[in-house]
Amino acid sequence: MKILVTVKEVAEAADDFEIDGLDIGEQYLEYDLNEWDDYAIEAGVQLSEEFDDVEVVSATIGPERSEETIRMALAKGVDRAVRVWDDDVAAADLDVAAKTRLLAAVAAEEDPDLILTGVQANDDGFGATGVSLADELGFEWAAVVNHLEMSEDLSTAHVHRELEGGVDEVTEVDLPAVLTIQTGLNQPRYASLRGIRQAQSKEIAAKGLDDLGLDADAVASPIERTSMYEPESESDAVYFEGDADEQAAQLADVLTEKGVVGE
Amino acid sequence: MSADVLAVAEHRRGDLRDVSFEVISAGRQLADALGGELHLAVIAGNVDDFAEKLNREGVDVVHTVSDGAEFNHDLYHGALEALFADLEPAALLMPNSVNGLDYAPAVANALGLPYVSDAVDFDYDGGLEATREMYASKVETTIAVEETPFAVTIRGGEWNPTEEPGEAAIEPFEFEFDADAAGSRVKGFEEAGGGDVDISDAEFLVSIGRGIEEEENLKLVEELAEITGATLSSSRPIVDNGWLPKNRQVGQSGKQVTPDVYLAIGISGAVQHVAGMKGAETIIAVNTDPNAPIFDIADYGVVGDLFDVVPALIEQFS
Numbered sequence: 203m204k205i206l207v208t209v210k211e212v213a214e215a216a217d218d219f220e221i222d223g224l225d226i227g228e229q230y231l232e233y234d235l236n237e238w239d240d241y242a243i244e245a246g247v248q249l250s251e252e253f254d255d256v257e258v259v260s261a262t263i264g265p266e267r268s269e270e271t272i273r274m275a276l277a278k279g280v281d282r283a284v285r286v287w288d289d290d291v292a293a294a295d296l297d298v299a300a301k302t303r304l305l306a307a308v309a310a311e312e313d314p315d316l317i318l319t320g321v322q323a324n325d326d327g328f329g330a331t332g333v334s335l336a337d338e339l340g341f342e343w344a345a346v347v348n349h350l351e352m353s354e355d356l357s358t359a360h361v362h363r364e365l366e367g368g369v370d371e372v373t374e375v376d377l378p379a380v381l382t383i384q385t386g387l388n389q390p391r392y393a394s395l396r397g398i399r400q401a402q403s404k405e406i407a408a409k410g411l412d413d414l415g416l417d418a419d420a421v422a423s424p425i426e427r428t429s430m431y432e433p434e435s436e437s438d439a440v441y442f443e444g445d446a447d448e449q450a451a452q453l454a455d456v457l458t459e460k461g462v463v464g465e
Numbered sequence: 466m467s468a469d470v471l472a473v474a475e476h477r478r479g480d481l482r483d484v485s486f487e488v489i490s491a492g493r494q495l496a497d498a499l500g501g502e503l504h505l506a507v508i509a510g511n512v513d514d515f516a517e518k519l520n521r522e523g524v525d526v527v528h529t530v531s532d533g534a535e536f537n538h539d540l541y542h543g544a545l546e547a548l549f550a551d552l553e554p555a556a557l558l559m560p561n562s563v564n565g566l567d568y569a570p571a572v573a574n575a576l577g578l579p580y581v582s583d584a585v586d587f588d589y590d591g592g593l594e595a596t597r598e599m600y601a602s603k604v605e606t607t608i609a610v611e612e613t614p615f616a617v618t619i620r621g622g623e624w625n626p627t628e629e630p631g632e633a634a635i636e637p638f639e640f641e642f643d644a645d646a647a648g649s650r651v652k653g654f655e656e657a658g659g660g661d662v663d664i665s666d667a668e669f670l671v672s673i674g675r676g677i678e679e680e681e682n683l684k685l686v687e688e689l690a691e692i693t694g695a696t697l698s699s700s701r702p703i704v705d706n707g708w709l710p711k712n713r714q715v716g717q718s719g720k721q722v723t724p725d726v727y728l729a730i731g732i733s734g735a736v737q738h739v740a741g742m743k744g745a746e747t748i749i750a751v752n753t754d755p756n757a758p759i760f761d762i763a764d765y766g767v768v769g770d771l772f773d774v775v776p777a778l779i780e781q782f783s
Contacts, residue, residue, distance in 0.1 A: 218756075325600055330566075333567065336571060343538070364718050366563055367718070367721065370657050379649075424579045431606075436761040439760050441768065446776075449769055453774075
């Protein structure tokens, strides 16, 4: 069985930042593994530990810098990685359809039985690539999965989808399938020192559009970001001033006044 | 292609969800900008009953698809593809709900439509211009879509639900759906969590978030809850880490709460969390980041370190 895990390097903004044109200034951004993808990696690695002959391959669309994040996935137990990037990809404003085409081309080469992705990325929060990819590949899928068990013969995934309001939907999904993973599905492991050392010798195959049999049209997009700005604060909160003791005293007064704490 | 909008309603276990009435408002706004009609689709379940309830002001036609009892993405995918081909609308509008996440991207891909998710506002002037958030709600962006038709999903709670009754035509829509061929099967529902505490009944909630950093630090907040007689709840990361059971989680995927006082400690105020607690009568937030979104909805704010403020508050009641 082969499992493909999509891994995205996401940018996180500092508490204080400035916008430079259509994005937050580079000096205010830090790059990290997307939180939801961390759970997807863990799910893939756990399946490889539970069943025999499972290979876990990660796929990333990202510049050379993202190899640091990819090494993190490799250190956690991913067997090898594919990274897609070239000048045309770098110049494009990648929308869901473009990402779908790139990842579908990787999937066509790898021929996985199961694809795991995070539900969303915590930079752009689009929440769409996994399900779009499933449709493109003609795979089955389930979105927002917070519980996963595979059938013994690895033909069916038994999943819970986390609906709103504390209710799970219980669903069976035939493989091949794409599952988009919600946080809380498992406890992502920390990379061990041994894992980090081993990751250095694992393969990260760099691929451009040519290698995937695509041309620049594959990343053309009718969608364009036209502005970015800080939303105006809507806060009309009364702030408690002073040091922690003074703030606590004022807070205690409010709690007493509201009648939720006795005198 | 017409200038019409096709919007999709949502229901679960026999009840229409609030977002169904919000997509009517958003759909009407978009249809007015396009100069077309608003068509609403309701798929599976008791569609005749749903159609009556969805017949609100601004809706021109409600299309009912009577296959299936509950949400199934293969059914929604097939029905919307067929309905879209039939109506040739300029826009497909869907909720950015959990089920929306499970069918909208697939439908957009199958129809080859440009796709924008989780819009909090939009405008149309020859092309869609959608407003979205990025970087954990720290910034807003506008996204221009050059092509029409397009698909867009909207965030719940951003449009006021349409309340007034309407004069829509109700039209059954039939298409061929082979349920046996579907590769996914919904087997039922399970209530998540369990336990004997119902945080939705509490008058005073002390709620803890990612700012608590380590499991052992929870003791501090438990002590505060005990000394003030509050009930302990949390945001999602605390439950994801297994530090508190699921029945303590406040938010979109947890419980909706309406206490007299909600004391949010170390909670940044992600939109999914706010969806579960904005009904609290008084909201008090403690956070080190003065720009944390939780302060936008708080009545009282403490900009400070919870590891200083909480012990000082415990001292106040000792």
